[in-house]
Amino acid sequence: xxxxxxxxxxxxxxxxxxxxxxxxxxxxxxxxxxxxxxxxxxxxxxxxxxxxxxxxxxxxxxxxxxxxxxxxxxxxxxxxxxxxxxxxxxxxxxxxxxxxxxxxxxxxxxxxxxxxxxxxxxxxxxxxxxxxxxxxxxxxxxxxxxxxxxxxxxxxxxxxxxxxxxxxxxxxxxxxxxxxxxxxxxxxxxxxxxxxxxxxxxxxxxxxxxxxxxxxxxxxxxxxxxxxxxxxxxxxxxxxxxxxxxxxxxxxxxxxxxxxxxxxxxxxxxxxxxxxxxxxxxxxxxxxxxxxxxxxxxxxxxxxxxxxxxxxxxxxxxxxxxxxxxxxxxxxxxxxxxxxxxxxxxxxxxxxxxxxxxxxxxxxxxxxxxxxxxxxxxxxxxxxxxxxxxxxxxxxxxxxxxxxxxxxxxxxxxxxxxxxxxxxxxxxxxxxxxxxxxxxxxxxxxxxxx
Amino acid sequence: xxxxxxxxxxxxxxxxxxxxxxxxxxxxxxxxxxxxxxxxxxxxxxxxxxxxxxxxxxxxxxxxxxxxxxxxxxxxxxxxxxxxxxxxxxxxxxxxxxxxxxxxxxxxxxxxxxxxxxxxxxxxxxxxxxxxxxxxxxxxxxxxxxxxxxxxxxxxxxxxxxxxxxxxxxxxxxxxxxxxxxxxxxxxxxxxxxxxxxxxxxxxxxxxxxxxxxxxxxxxxxxxxxxxxxxxxxxxxxxxxxxxxxxxxxxxxxxxxxxxxxxxxxxxxxxxxxxxxxxxxxxxxxxxxxxxxxxxxxxxxxxxxxxxxxxxxxxxxxxxxxxxxxxxxxxxxxxxxxxxxxxxxxxxxxxxxxxxxxxxxxxxxxxxxxxxxxxxxxxxxxxxxxxxxxxxxxxxxxxxxxxxxxxxxxxxxxxxxxxxxxxxxxxxxxxxxxxxxxxxxxxxxxxxxx
Numbered sequence: 032x033x034x035x036x037x038x039x040x041x042x043x044x045x046x047x048x049x050x051x052x053x054x055x056x057x058x059x060x061x062x063x064x065x066x067x068x069x070x071x072x073x074x075x076x077x078x079x080x081x082x083x084x085x086x087x088x089x090x091x092x093x094x095x096x097x098x099x100x101x102x103x104x105x106x107x108x109x110x111x112x113x114x115x116x117x118x119x120x121x122x123x124x125x126x127x128x129x130x131x132x133x134x135x136x137x138x139x140x141x142x143x144x145x146x147x148x149x150x151x152x153x154x155x156x157x158x159x160x161x162x163x164x165x166x167x168x169x170x171x172x173x174x175x176x177x178x179x180x181x182x183x184x185x186x187x188x189x190x191x192x193x194x195x196x197x198x199x200x201x202x203x204x205x206x207x208x209x210x211x212x213x214x215x216x217x218x219x220x221x222x223x224x225x226x227x228x229x230x231x232x233x234x235x236x237x238x239x240x241x242x243x244x245x246x247x248x249x250x251x252x253x254x255x256x257x258x259x260x261x262x263x264x265x266x267x268x269x270x271x272x273x274x275x276x277x278x279x280x281x282x283x284x285x286x287x288x289x290x291x292x293x294x295x296x297x298x299x300x301x302x303x304x305x306x307x308x309x310x311x312x313x314x315x316x317x318x319x320x321x322x323x324x325x326x327x328x329x330x331x332x333x334x335x336x337x338x339x340x341x342x343x344x345x346x347x348x349x350x351x352x353x354x355x356x357x358x359x360x361x362x363x364x365x366x367x368x369x370x371x372x373x374x375x376x377x378x379x380x381x382x383x384x385x386x387x388x389x390x391x392x393x394x395x396x397x398x399x400x401x402x403x404x405x406x407x408x409x410x411x412x413x414x415x416x417x418x419x420x421x422x423x424x425x426x427x428x429x430x431x432x433x434x435x436x437x438x439x440x441x442x443x444x445x446x447x448x449x450x451x452x453x454x455x456x457x458x459x460x461x462x463x464x465x466x467x468x469x470x471x472x473x474x475x476x477x478x479x480x481x
Numbered sequence: 482x483x484x485x486x487x488x489x490x491x492x493x494x495x496x497x498x499x500x501x502x503x504x505x506x507x508x509x510x511x512x513x514x515x516x517x518x519x520x521x522x523x524x525x526x527x528x529x530x531x532x533x534x535x536x537x538x539x540x541x542x543x544x545x546x547x548x549x550x551x552x553x554x555x556x557x558x559x560x561x562x563x564x565x566x567x568x569x570x571x572x573x574x575x576x577x578x579x580x581x582x583x584x585x586x587x588x589x590x591x592x593x594x595x596x597x598x599x600x601x602x603x604x605x606x607x608x609x610x611x612x613x614x615x616x617x618x619x620x621x622x623x624x625x626x627x628x629x630x631x632x633x634x635x636x637x638x639x640x641x642x643x644x645x646x647x648x649x650x651x652x653x654x655x656x657x658x659x660x661x662x663x664x665x666x667x668x669x670x671x672x673x674x675x676x677x678x679x680x681x682x683x684x685x686x687x688x689x690x691x692x693x694x695x696x697x698x699x700x701x702x703x704x705x706x707x708x709x710x711x712x713x714x715x716x717x718x719x720x721x722x723x724x725x726x727x728x729x730x731x732x733x734x735x736x737x738x739x740x741x742x743x744x745x746x747x748x749x750x751x752x753x754x755x756x757x758x759x760x761x762x763x764x765x766x767x768x769x770x771x772x773x774x775x776x777x778x779x780x781x782x783x784x785x786x787x788x789x790x791x792x793x794x795x796x797x798x799x800x801x802x803x804x805x806x807x808x809x810x811x812x813x814x815x816x817x818x819x820x821x822x823x824x825x826x827x828x829x830x831x832x833x834x835x836x837x838x839x840x841x842x843x844x845x846x847x848x849x850x851x852x853x854x855x856x857x858x859x860x861x862x863x864x865x866x867x868x869x870x871x872x873x874x875x876x877x878x879x880x881x882x883x884x885x886x887x888x889x890x891x892x893x894x895x896x897x898x899x900x901x902x903x904x905x906x907x908x909x910x911x912x913x914x915x916x917x918x919x920x921x922x923x924x925x926x927x928x929x930x931x
Contacts, residue, residue: 133718133820156721178667189665191674192642207908213816214848215639216885217628217678218892218903219912219931224641224674228667245723249762268583271606272761273695311722311769312699312761319761366663370583398664435666442668453668458657462669468918481669 035095035117036073042085049074058118061105064361064414065444069114071098076123080198080206080237086119087235087474088204096477099231101141101173104165106362107443109176109230109479119235121172127151128238135243136195136212141172141236148241157243160187163439164351172236178228180439182276182347185397186309187244189439191227198238199226202470212240225465230441230480233469247275247309251317252340255324255331256300260380260392263302264373266327267396272316276307277397278347281376284354284391284404288346291353296346300329304396305343350393354404361405361414363422365429366438369399378428379403386421400438426452442480450481485545485567486523492535499524508568511555514811514864515894519564521548526573530648530656530687536569537685537924538654546927549681551591551623554615556812557893559626559680559929569685571622577601578688585693586645586662591622591686598691607693610637613889614801622686628678630889632726632797635847636759637694639889641677648688649676652920662690675915680891680930683919697725697759701767702790705774705781706750710830710842713752714823716777717846722766726757727847728797731826734804734841734854738796741803746796750779754846755793800843804854808839811855811864813872815879816888819849828878829853836871850888876902892930900931 039048049055055070072095077083090097098112099119112118125142132155139148146167149159162181163169169179175197180189187193196210210216210223226233257263260281267277280288285297296303304324308316317333324331334340354360367375376392379401383390394401403425405418426436426449436446436453451459462481469475489498499505505520522545527533540547548562549569562568575592582605589598596617599609612631613619619629625647630639637643646660660666660673676683707713710731717727730738735747746753754774758766767783774781784790804810817825826842829851833840844851853875855868876886876899886896886903901909912931919925 131820134818136818180665184665188642191671192638205907207911208905209908211885212818212883213885213888215630215634215816215850215888217889218886218900219908220915221641221674221678222911224671228671245721271695310760310762311765312763315761366665368584368586368662370581400665433662435661435663436668438663438665439667450668455658457655458659458669461657461672464918465670468914
């Protein structure tokens with residue numbers, strides 16, 4: 032590492048390289064709970080594409096593994112760094128380079144916090160549609176690395192659907208530009224889509240051209256309560272309109288929210304389904320949603336009062352922090368086809384009962400994306416075997432129902448061992464050959480994602 | 482070729498192989514007007530994934546070039562076949578394998594005609610959103626190969642946005658499955674997106690899982706006329722809502738329609754902008770569209786009468802056939818950022834004037850995708866030099882305005898020479914290395930797309 036540090040020092044201004052123990056410790060974890068072995072050897076904070084090129088040239092020449100890091104809010108361990116690895120932080124690449132209201136797009140560096148971009152767009156009546164729950168703390172670069180989803184994807188798509196083009200530094204330091212500034216375009220292969228979701232294993236994004244959309248003129252909110260989470264899940268399948276948001280919380284989640292926020296959601300039902308419609312037909316659509324949910328619900332109400340809607344949405348936004356007050360959490364992230372949601376929630380409940388573990392379930396119900404949150408005694412040194420066993424059965428359930436191991440958080444390190452359940456040997460081999468093509472020396476986030 | 486034909490005959494039932502001159506002639510052109518050299522050596526019509534594997538194994542072992550062909554409606558020459566090439570027709574792979582209204586998806590073979598899928602979805606209140614103008618004659622496989630767009634993409638996305646997963650036979654006969662049955666999912670790299678738009682150069686799609694969406698409850702149509710196409714294009718930039726459709730026709734296109742269809746659109750203005758809004762807010766949005774367009778228009782009307790809307794849409798749908806009655810056509814396909822539409826139409830008009838050539842312009846104005854249609858004397862043996870020179874300047878204009886050579890038709894053979902204007906040497910080199918990885922012997926549609 033002496034060699035790498037001195038080579039980097041030759042190529043970069045002195046303040047770009049952090050070697051002190053505090054910096055190394057601060058850049059080794061993400062929010063997955065994964066405990067990496069040892070300390071990374073250095074943290075480097077480039078301020079330009081040319082500086083990222085210099086970092087990768089040195090890393091490639093010396094065969095040094097590089098972990099690209101945005102805000103470190105990832106939930107799968109993809110941004111964790113172990114002994115000997117070099118952390119490339121995008122913290123100083125945090126400019127909104129351009130925001131064109133006329134072209135409905137922005138050009139941003141990877142370290143921009145997602146909510147900041149959305150607020151900047153809001154000044155022009157536009158918005159950046161993808162809204163992962165971490166939107167206030169995560170970065171565009173991290174969102175691109177995981178192809179982040181969020182609450183609004185069923186209607187407005189995931190991160191990939193909002194990325195028009197990228198500037199990427201390849202493992203050997205070459206710079207490529209993919210995509211374009213237009214909504215449509217088919218020149219060349221879709222390398223933009225290939226980089227999105229590749230968890231830092233194929234290249235380092237140094238700039239992204241993202242699509243902005245008109246902010247909706249109106250929003251209406253439907254709150255429905257059910258006497259079981261299975262009924263709530265089944266009700267989602269009855270919806271005739273495409274909601275902007277459809278969030279499901281089970282009884283354990285509601286109890287956690289009530290305990291932490293001094294609310295009384297659990298008294299209203301054993302499951303809560305929050306649906307939002309938007310656009311000029313929001314009111315009419317909300318009435319259709321009410322009619323679709325009513326036969327299975329114990330109560331449904333529609334509101335267009337922003338204050339009431341805000342209180343209802345707060346239950347969803349505070350669910351994870353509320354569960355984190357009860358213990359250490361392991362956040363899972365399966366997705367199943369739309370009509371299998373009720374089966375999935377029933378299976379999760381049976382699995383947790385059988386293993387004697389605790390899990391609350393939150394779901395982006397509109398797109399079949401479930402987050403079973405395992406809550407573990409904070410005193411436990413490691414995640415108990417019973418929790419891993421239950422998590423494994425949850426993954427098997429997702430695959431059996433035609434779903435996926437991870438809807439929006441990524442594979443990282445936590446889900447690698449289940450990959451062969453979803454990808455056939457030939458498909459996985461193709462992934463590894465793509466990886467070798469882009470990164471022949473294997474320096475980019477080795478051991479992650481695939 | 483004796484060798485290849487006899488090897489194929491060993492592996493496949495006899496009726497799969499067509500070697501007669503009529504069949505060979507019928508499978509060498511697409512609709513681009515490109516004249517391939519010589520006749521393909523054989524046409525093979527596999528009826529299963531296993532038969533496609535057999536074809537590719539033989540082709541790969543013998544180094545025989547394979548051109549995959551859907552309905553042959555492509556406009557860039559990607560499906561043309563020259564001497565010695567083997568045409569793999571998907572005509573017999575034409576089943577809708579599954580249509581799940583509950584999961585809002587369908588599983589289809591590549592030879593299914595796109596409009597047939599849409600009609601099948603319609604029986605369940607759903608629709609397949611991508612609607613290229615060729616929807617009644619082109620196939621899903623061809624749409625996937627070109628990442629086809631159409632009228633509704635600005636709101637509902639292009640083909641890539643509706644493809645959830647693929648089964649693909651690789652050049653060496655291995656089968657891989659990409660993607661999933663869920664709307665969200667981030668396991669592995671986005672190989673689905675990589676195959677979509679690859680124009681038959683990376684693999685042969687044998688099955689696609691596609692997303693269906695609720696059909697809109699209501700539609701409203703706005704017809705606006707302008708005294709210049711530049712004003713019409715500028716008016717599009719004023720829209721505050723996201724229309725489902727925004728189609729622009731210039732004076733030359735209107736004159737062609739009037740001559741062929743006995744209508745009188747040209748008398749109403751020098752440019753026609755047809756906007757449709759949909760969903761429960763369609764009426765309210767149409768009124769906003771009217772208000773946004775009125776200051777620049779010479780007349781605007783809103784209708785919710787399906788008969789009137791049908792007549793207006795017919796002008797757009799008949800524009801190309803009407804132009805084809807005037808001569809041989811060369812259909813171009815640039816896209817520019819939203820706000821540069823007016824500049825683009827003005828530049829196209831200046832270019833055609835300067836070169837003394839005739840071109841009418843149709844545009845998917847909502848997403849900046851312009852189709853200048855050059856009309857050439859049918860007696861001309863080849864496309865005149867002046868037309869190619871004008872087309873070249875149109876491409877340069879698109880790139881200068883931050884746009885792309887091809888919005889939805891693909892590069893094929895017609896646009897290869899302009900590729901280096903859009904893709905840098907390093908980016909193009911990366912494309913070629915991806916191609917070599919997927920197809921080391923270069924048998925899949927050689928000389929096309931990249």
